[in-house]
Amino acid sequence: MDQYWDYPKDTDAPILWAEGVRRYVLNGTCIAEAQGGGFYTKPVIVRTTDERLKLRAIDIERLYEINRDLMISLEHKSIYFIQEQYAKYSAKGFSFICAFSGGKDSLLLLDLMSKALAPSDFYVVFSNTGMELSDTVKAVEKAKKHWSKLRFMEAKCHMEPEESWNEFGPPASRLRWCCSVHKSVPTVLLIQSLVGEKSKVVVFDGVRGEESLRRSKYEEVGEGVKNSLQVNCHAILKWSSSEVFLYLLKNKIFLNDAYRCGIYRVGCKVCPMSAKWQDALIAAHYPGEIAESLHQLEEITLFAKGRLDKKYVEEGGWQSRAGGKILKQGENRVFEQVSDNEITFSLVHAKQNWLDVLPIFGNIVESVGNQYTVQSKHGIFTMSFDADDEKQTITLSPCSKLDRYALSALRAIANKTAYCVGCKSCIPQCPAGAFQIIDGRIQIRQSSCIHCYNCCTAFERGCMVAKSLFVRGDSVVNPDKYRNFGFRQSFYDHFCENGAQCFGMEVLGKDQYKSLKQWLAESGILQRVQKGTKESVTTDITALGTKIMSYGPYNPFAWSIMWANLAYNSIVARCFCLNVDVGATFDNAYLVNCLDHDIDEKYRRQAVNSLLSTFRDSPIGSALSQGISIDKALYLRAGWDYPHAVALLYTLYLYAEHTGSKKFTFTDLMNAKNNKDSLGISPSDIYAIDVNSFRDAVQGLALQFPKYIRVSFIANLDNIILEDYTSLEVLDLAEE
Ligand code: SF4
Ligand code: SF4
Known part of the structure; x- marks a missing residue:
């Protein structure tokens, strides 16, 4: 700037105001803007005037x-x-x-x-x-x-x-x-x-x-x-x-x-949340101080891409990783198998010893050789434990005594054993002072531990290192099997009219039929067949499909049931339900970013395009108010104003079927969204209903359908108990 303007160099007082962080303002007019820039690239200063300005220091006394x-x-x-x-x-x-x-x-x-x-x-x-x-x-x-x-x-x-x-x-x-x-x-x-x-x-x-x-x-x-x-x-x-x-x-x-x-926010010198402008300023003024961190980021590109890719570092590719796939340290160390009422954990390259971490779950009351008896709040278990330098193998039985809380605590303990580097983050989570890290080793004070599992639930997977290094399998490689087409009402209309025979017609294009088939399968209308890890879609209509098709292609209730199934079966619909709050606006870029970054960005974009097209071209977007187009690129998730009571009951039964329990709490439902281990999705997240309205609606269901649901929302008790019906049977209530 000193090439173009004259200004005092010997003052502590400010000379220009900054608007936002990149725009410089004089007497209310923007006179220059910094554009671009990053760790390796200098920003460009764009002036809006050719005038040689004479700037004066701001008179602080007068301003005050x-x-x-x-x-x-x-x-x-x-x-x-x-x-x-x-x-x-x-x-x-x-x-x-x-x-x-x-x-x-x-x-x-x-x-x-x-x-x-x-x-x-x-x-x-x-x-x-x-x-x-x-x-x-x-x-x-x-x-x-x-x-x-x-x-x-x-x-x-x-x-x-x-x-x-x-x-x-x-x-x-x-x-x-x-x-x-x-x-x-x-x-x-x-x-x-x-x-x-x-x-x-x-x-x-x-x-x-x-x-x-x-x-x-x-x-x-x-x-x-x-x-x-x-x-x-x-x-x-x-x-x-x-x-x-x-x-x-x-x-x-x-x-x-x-x-x-020019740094506007003082914080860490390299930060995954920082803007490129901040990176550019820090790189310009403190190059030696960020060299080591930049070196570590560059190493990632060498490992993940086989070549140095500074653009990836500068553009923040590293900031969006969701696991350990691109890291040389990334590895899965915990393997689990359930058979014959036994659960077996195999831990490789574990950092801790299973027996040191086990007291979180329960205490060893007897041991003979490698056989142990473990007393826990869930009952008494038999455990075998074998270890060598490479591997620890633990088998625990009977599995039938393990409810989902016990199971997820055991998984967290396995992850802690495998990954804990003694960062101490679990210590403040322990209300009893029982969780300790001494010389990098976990030590649980058995006499103090109250088995509350706070140290297991505080972090996803029970340990932040486990989450950071976990490598996802290839099952999520391509969430878009819809060929860039949405679940259009017109496609569904064609299917309702002709049934499975439509797939032999030539009314739609080849890819449109393939897309429709996939949407119908994930909506629960067409049968899916699992062979090993591969899944295929048939043209057989399910029992649910027969019921839903009887409502015709325009009925919002039918679409609400299909949407509920999509929330469970479609990666992109599920991601949407869990990441876009009621009343929030969203766009393509936001959803692409929400999807798992282990999935190739090209596939993420295609999947999001298909979902947005579904919102535009079916009642899911408008009648259920999941995605109302506000302008060309922006959508609003207003949420379903007057949800159909049977649809809500149906989604509660779906939740029970996915989690394996017909008895749960309102709090479980509300927490499901943030609990990555949860197999169920709350109806409030499927349909975007705010907490209070949803609570009222659930109470209303208990009054309306006492044979199907009981609730007790008194003081801290918020139990929801479903009866011995299936989600499919519940749908008959809609006809009644
Ligand atoms: S947080 Fe709870 S389970 Fe974990 S060590 Fe402390 S008392 Fe035990
Ligand atoms: S977060 Fe993981 S590494 Fe840190 S103390 Fe807890 S178990 Fe150990």
Whole structure:
């Protein structure tokens, strides 16, 4: 910019405003914009004027004077808020922490805290992720001098990022193990060591509503949001970034120098959530500091593609991995087999010993050679355990005593045994202080463990390393068998009129028939046949198909039943149901990104195109309101306003059939979406119905169909009990 404009180089005051992050604004007009850029590419600055501008430093004193009333009001309100929360919670025995990151918001918060409270009233905790920019570390040192009376503490993971990246594989947008391993867990453990394991603590943080839509909805005080012993207070929630800067500049509080380089958000130097603009600025100003991380990302391309592909790194291909397929560390270490009322786990290259982790499930009460008797809350089990350097083999019986909670706990224990590298993230999940990591080894205090399985359910697959390194099979290679065609009403009309004979006609094109066949099979109308791992579609109409076809091609109820089956049988429909909330808008790109990234992007695009075409050309989109086209590219999932009672009952029975239990809770249904091990999908996710309406609807079902469903929504009891019918039989109620 200095080639085109004249501006003072010796001032600390700002010269231009930034709009968004890439656009530079002078007197309300955008005069330049940075375009492109990334780790290896410099951005281009595009000027909107050829005029040789003479820029002046902004007069901070004057700016403050003009905004004095507002600024003083903000400052006083925040200070009063801090004092008020301190008075309230200190009376209840809480301790107080100021979370500090070295960024501008932290600096403001710290200054306000130092004005509101005495230094001995709170600790300042800096969470050092090990991925901080050198200017952030310097800012922390400056802060210690600036507020020399405050008690600064540093929370840091026992593993360096280089080591954890090697063990877990680099983080990705859907594998953000790093936030837990390098930030939240070390902070929680430090706080516990400062104030005591069971002590309650108030954490003041620098969260601001302006930062994101989600944060804009936060309350200023959040009790038990992160954990039951913690209250989070957002003292500067209402401040805008210009007000934060104005306060710091006016009060001559130093800035983290990273802001002077244009970096707008101080955080980890390489982050799976960062924008390319941020990557470009960091690469330009701190090349030596990101070299090791870039090297690790480049290594991925060497392994996955057999060649160095910097474009893949720069464009964030690594950010969207969903498992270990592209990593050299990626491997499946747990193999499971069920036969003759026995379950066998074979663990290869395991990091821990099964017997050390087993107490989560139950305790060994007797052992002879490799035979053990295990007492658990599910009953007594016989177990054999054999191990050598390469492999551990565990067989447990009887399987019949294992309900799905016990089974998923055992799977989590197997994953922990196979993958745990001792990152400590499970420790804060344990309410009994029983889960410990000592010298990298899991140790469960048998006398303390209450077998609550919190440590098993906290992370998908029971361990973040397992999730990060797991390699999916090829069964999901191509979710689009629809040949780019949607499930059109006109196609279905043709099928209803002619039955299976339509496939011998030539009214539709060849690919359109193939597509229709696939949609009908996944909707439950045509029979599917499984041969080994391969599935084929026949032209035989199922019993469900016969019932549904009798409603004709225009009946929304018939389409709602087909949609419910698609939610279970079609990869793309299921992904849609689980990832698009009621009332949310979505587009092609969003859905392509939601689908498993182990699937080739070309196939993901085709599958999404087919689904969107289904929304446009069938009652699923409009009458069931699953995808209402708003404009050319954007859709709204408004949700089914008045769901048919029998369709809801049918989907509850489908849930029971898929999960294997006719007795479950409302909470199970609500949690199914976030539980990757769940085999069932909640009707509220299939049809996009909000929680309260769905709860009312389920109660209504119990009144309307007492022979088919009983519910008890009293206090914490939210049981749903279905009777001895099949989902198919339930459909007869619609005729009645
Ligand atoms: S979280 Fe629950 S199951 Fe896990 S170790 Fe702690 S008490 Fe035991
Ligand atoms: S089992 Fe828990 S502590 Fe061990 S690596 Fe996995 S997430 Fe970390």
